[in-house]
Amino acid sequence: MNLFIGLLNLAIDEYNDRASYLAQKAEVIAEIELFYLLPFQRRWRTWFLEVIFYRADVKEARKYIKEAIKNGEWKKDDWPEMKNKILKLLSIEDAIKD
Template sequence: MNLFIGLLNMAIEKDNDRALYLVQKAEVLAEIELFYLLPHQRRWRSWFPEVIYCRVDVEKTRIYIKEAIKKGKWNMDDWPEMKHKILKLLSIDDAIIDLAV
């Protein structure tokens, strides 16, 4: 765990990016869960919840997604149901995606 904390601190100091921190944290937790725990320990939801939530600003998220669509990084083939729900919640038209493709 000390190594985990040290790596996360280095990542935060290096980029100071909250999103990168959360992604790295999720990756490390998934690795620990998959490779270092016994099967009965993996079922302990108090240790490793099914989903990790984070709060984001709606307007910043809308801007980020629109930029990702324009740059062609928003691939609707990956997780299409989730991405359609996100676009609907953020009031982003599917027409924007069609123009970017």
């Protein structure tokens, strides 16, 4: 496992890209959860939380959401209550056109 982590760090240094680092980290964590944990360990709520909070900069979130709306990637039918709350919190006046 230490060798794999070392190789992962070398790859991160080589590419120096935060997004690829996070994607690789997610793959490693998923592999550990699937192959190295016993079934009863995977059900422990103290290890695997039901809700994960994510902190984002408001300006960057507005920029990202407006770009997603513009490109048609912000689908109104996916999680409509949550998306309406996000639009209201970020004071985004642009309504999604039906």
